[in-house]
Amino acid sequence: MYLYNSLSKKVEEFVPHTPGKVAMYTCGPTVYHFAHIGNLRSYIMEDVLEKTLRYNGFDVKRVMNITDVGHLSSDADSGEDKMLKGAKREHKSVMEIAKYYTDAFMSDCAKLNIKTPDVVEPATNCIPEFIHMIEVLLEKGYAYKAGENIYFDTSKLESYYVFGNQSSDDLKIGARDDVTEDTNKRNKNDFVLWFTKSKFEDQALKWDSPWGVGYPGWHIECSCIGMKHLGEYMDIHCGGVDNMFPHHTNEIAQSEAFSGHKWCKYWFHVHHLNDETGKMSKSKGEFLTVSLLEEKGYDPIAYRFFTLLSHYRKPLTFSYDALDQATATYKKLKNKILLVPEEGEVDEKAVEEWHGKFAETVGNDVNTSMGITLLYDVLKTDLNGNTKRAIVDDFDYVLSLDLLKADEEAKGGEEDELTAYVEAKIEERKQAKKAKDFEKADAIRNELLSKGIVIEDTREGVKWKRQ
Numbered sequence: 001m002y003l004y005n006s007l008s009k010k011v012e013e014f015v016p017h018t019p020g021k022v023a024m025y026t027c028g029p030t031v032y033h034f035a036h037i038g039n040l041r042s043y044i045m046e047d048v049l050e051k052t053l054r055y056n057g058f059d060v061k062r063v064m065n066i067t068d069v070g071h072l073s074s075d076a077d078s079g080e081d082k083m084l085k086g087a088k089r090e091h092k093s094v095m096e097i098a099k100y101y102t103d104a105f106m107s108d109c110a111k112l113n114i115k116t117p118d119v120v121e122p123a124t125n126c127i128p129e130f131i132h133m134i135e136v137l138l139e140k141g142y143a144y145k146a147g148e149n150i151y152f153d154t155s156k157l158e159s160y161y162v163f164g165n166q167s168s169d170d171l172k173i174g175a176r177d178d179v180t181e182d183t184n185k186r187n188k189n190d191f192v193l194w195f196t197k198s199k200f201e202d203q204a205l206k207w208d209s210p211w212g213v214g215y216p217g218w219h220i221e222c223s224c225i226g227m228k229h230l231g232e233y234m235d236i237h238c239g240g241v242d243n244m245f246p247h248h249t250n251e252i253a254q255s256e257a258f259s260g261h262k263w264c265k266y267w268f269h270v271h272h273l274n275d276e277t278g279k280m281s282k283s284k285g286e287f288l289t290v291s292l293l294e295e296k297g298y299d300p301i302a303y304r305f306f307t308l309l310s311h312y313r314k315p316l317t318f319s320y321d322a323l324d325q326a327t328a329t330y331k332k333l334k335n336k337i338l339l340v341p342e343e344g345e346v347d348e349k350a351v352e353e354w355h356g357k358f359a360e361t362v363g364n365d366v367n368t369s370m371g372i373t374l375l376y377d378v379l380k381t382d383l384n385g386n387t388k389r390a391i392v393d394d395f396d397y398v399l400s401l402d403l404l405k406a407d408e409e410a411k412g413g414e415e416d417e418l419t420a421y422v423e424a425k426i427e428e429r430k431q432a433k434k435a436k437d438f439e440k441a442d443a444i445r446n447e448l449l450s451k452g453i454v455i456e457d458t459r460e461g462v463k464w465k466r467q
């Protein structure tokens with residue numbers, strides 16, 4: 001398998017630390033609000049990555065954190081805690097907000113056929129681990145106490161800007177309205193590991209620590225939760241491209257300072273979903289969520305299909321027109337598959353051959369659109385129906401587009417082909433019954449049933465509906 005690595009800025013052959021096994025980490029959501037579909041693009045692509053690794057024979061363990069404390073409204077340790085902001089907005093406690101939006105996130109993921117990672121750990125579960133890592137960083141001289149907070153000292157590292165491209169001006173203090181300069185920092189990009197005294201006096205969740213009652217900074221959680229479940233060597237770390245700096249840069253700084261060796265080999269970053277005016281965000285324009293798409297009559301899986309049509313390393317522009325187009329293409333594709341007759345013995349050799357082709361295609365830096373093209377190629381072959389179905393089913397492990405599931409079709413138009421097919425089958429069955437070939441009549445009924453179509457003999461004739 002080949003993957004683009006944000007560290008080397010090259011497509012590299014993927015070789016995990018332990019042969020055959022993959023330690024994979026995903027930065028999870030900050031659960032103070034619904035995820036917008038731009039955030040979810042990243043989670044869809046990371047899901048495809050995980051499934052592609054498994055499809056290629058790797059044994060994957062994937063871990064994701066849930067940020068339920070310590071993420072301030074600016075990624076650079078200033079502004080208000082996002083969780084507290086959510087709680088105030090909705091007149092609920094921070095824990096209620098965390099529970100509500102964690103459930104909402106999981107439900108969105110389920111609707112998009114995103115597999116739940118093997119481990120999902122809320123930050124508030126790991127306070128002792130955070131404290132331990134911070135103690136070690138202090139002992140090793142990578143951290144300091146100032147103004148009663150604990151900071152990471154970025155000047156102690158040989159190279160802090162591991163992803164390149166960032167000048168030290170990147171983090172312009174005061175560039176945002178809600179950012180005020182933290183005069184405790186020795187270097188501009190130093191970041192908070194533990195807050196005890198700060199301007200956020202009304203922080204809801206606080207814990208005892210060797211430095212006083214307080215709460216952890218945001219970046220420390222991913223380093224600790226990653227190491228807790230995957231050990232000191234990580235193979236792939238994923239996230240949205242906007243996490244590269246400062247979040248991932250800081251994760252690397254503290255993890256490698258802590259362990260004394262290189263931490264994670266491959267960094268996988270998914271690019272933005274833009275709307276027609278630029279980068280999508282919660283605060284700007286229409287707040288696009290999975291629920292909103294559903295309210296407007298879209299199938300969440302059609303949104304998944306839309307994202308798979310383009311490469312994860314390119315920005316993708318969302319519009320309802322583009323989603324309409326993708327939805328139509330998706331429905332046509334599903335109807336095409338639904339019309340593949342269930343006949344013939346599965347040609348296992350052909351299934352294996354196409355498995356290899358698909359593994360290589362999608363395994364080439366998660367090329368999902370080429371994977372979908374391959375699907376059309378399969379349908380064009382003269383393989384028998386059951387073999388085609390077996391191959392489609394095999395590809396769908398990675399694509400997760402419910403390609404063989406009939407029931408979703410009820411939504412919207414594009415039904416003519418299916419109706420024509422069902423009516424032809426009903427006529428065929430009528431003729432079979434007339435000829436007293438009840439075995440054939442039953443077989444037709446069962447064939448329709450296997451596609452989710454129920455037929456009923458009524459006084460007015462044969463009626464059909466979806467299950």
Ligand SMILES: [Zn+2]
Nearest residue numbers: 027028222247
């Ligand atoms: Zn993270």
